[in-house]
Amino acid sequence: MADSFAGQLLAWYDQHGRHDLPWHHDRNAYRVWVSEIMLQQTQVATVIPYFEAFMKRFPDVAALAAAPVDDVLSHWSGLGYYARARNLHKAAQQVVAEYGGEFPQQQETLEALSGIGRSTAAAIVAQAFGIRAAILDGNVKRVLARYHAIPGWPGQTAVLNQLWQHSEEHTPEDRVRDYTQAIMDLGATVCTRSRPACERCPLQPGCTAYARQETTSYPGAKPKKAKPEKTTWMVILEDHQGRILLERRPPSGIWGGLWSLPELDPAYGPEELPDACERQFGFGCSDAELISGFRHTFSHYHLHIQPARLAVTGPTGVAEETEQRWVHRDEALALGLPAPIRTLLTTPEQTALL
DNA sequence: AATTCGTGGAA
DNA sequence: TTTCCAAGAAT
Incomplete structure (x- = not known):
């Protein structure tokens, strides 16, 4: 023995x-x-x-x-x-x-x-x-x-x-x-x-x-594969009370089940974001203020996150199909956010020069 | 059966 | 800076 x-x-x-x-x-x-x-x-x-x-x-x-x-x-x-x-x-x-x-x-x-x-x-x-x-x-x-x-x-x-x-x-x-x-x-x-x-x-x-x-x-190395690049808009929609809109992400996929910022189709140009927000969320927004974007690397792809901040001008209704909440930033942090989003919401927002 | 799920430390 | 991958499971 x-x-x-x-x-x-x-x-x-x-x-x-x-x-x-x-x-x-x-x-x-x-x-x-x-x-x-x-x-x-x-x-x-x-x-x-x-x-x-x-x-x-x-x-x-x-x-x-x-x-x-x-x-x-x-x-x-x-x-x-x-x-x-x-x-x-x-x-x-x-x-x-x-x-x-x-x-x-x-x-x-x-x-x-x-x-x-x-x-x-x-x-x-x-x-x-x-x-x-x-x-x-x-x-x-x-x-x-x-x-x-x-x-x-x-x-x-x-x-x-x-x-x-x-x-x-x-x-x-x-x-x-x-x-x-x-x-x-x-x-x-x-x-x-x-x-x-x-x-x-x-x-x-x-x-x-x-x-x-x-x-x-040993052990043998994992075969290498190029990581695909993905890009998305993530918008900080802020109402006149200083609350921001969060959405629960679907149970499958990245950050499944967590609360995060609403996403918009990356095909939109910056000037189209207010209209896109109105169509998707049902209320008016001011022009988008672009924040410095960043790249987040996951095990299988790179995600380019383009944050934008918009002020909500219209009345803010309640959610339709996706679960939504209007919360102050400290409440958002207590909800439990994905790490990059938590960083985004706690870092002083800088307007990008694009 | 190979891919998809996060994040941060180490090299 | 980039790459790898760590007390794996679900799909």
Whole structure:
């Protein structure tokens, strides 16, 4: 055991692992679950303040289930991947309604909940209940791809399946809670994507990539693709009370479910914006004052945001098909906005020189 | 099965 | 400045 993959890892973990992250305290299924969702594709340092605030506002699954979804989204504002927040809220209600507020302890049952996939279900089961289950996050993928010198990009199903198989093989019966934490810690602090510290690695003796001095060749790189360019108008419509118009974005797509500024067809010229606003929103506007535009890069495309500010001149009716709200700026910030929009609304607006 | 979901840190 | 990608899941 001591000289096995897991044994070597656990011995290292006892000395060098991370033992005092926020979700390690008062450990229960709820806290483990929330932390695992927040940590999806998100670094530990980014998550910590969000986790603390979230736990203060929603201390248990019942509190989360009973909260308005906008309250949940506002606590997620700036964290990204907002479907996680909506799924988290939905799953909390599922746990309360279907399981009386007690988390199921079976991996398959957890996987049926919104936002919980194979790896997250395994992590919850292992961390919260100490039940043997194999995880496969970015850290484990990197460690195993190097240890076994597995070629190819893990985005390919065939590569992913091999990594899952190795993860299953190495996961021990005993100390699964520590083992699961250990292999993630190793990936995060030793087997890093650039300049791995192989001289400090407990798995170095059996590591194929190290033996070949090819550690940085694994895992295989994602194929490159040019990012498409997209452009949009985002308008700050301000009434005489200093309130601005926000719209809820559709549940799918970028910033799904969040409140944001109304968008207009990028084909409009600046001088056409007042008429476009009147047609789309049903009230008159003054000439558009252009604000410095900026480019925001997402994983698959670049978004050019052209902000414009218009003063509302006519009466402001209530929404039709899309959900709308007139709010003061401080209220907008409390609603939970996408990070670039929050920046836009809190940065002094400068007229562009176009 | 490959793509689409954010954001910020690191190189 | 640009690129990569991190405690993945849903589609």
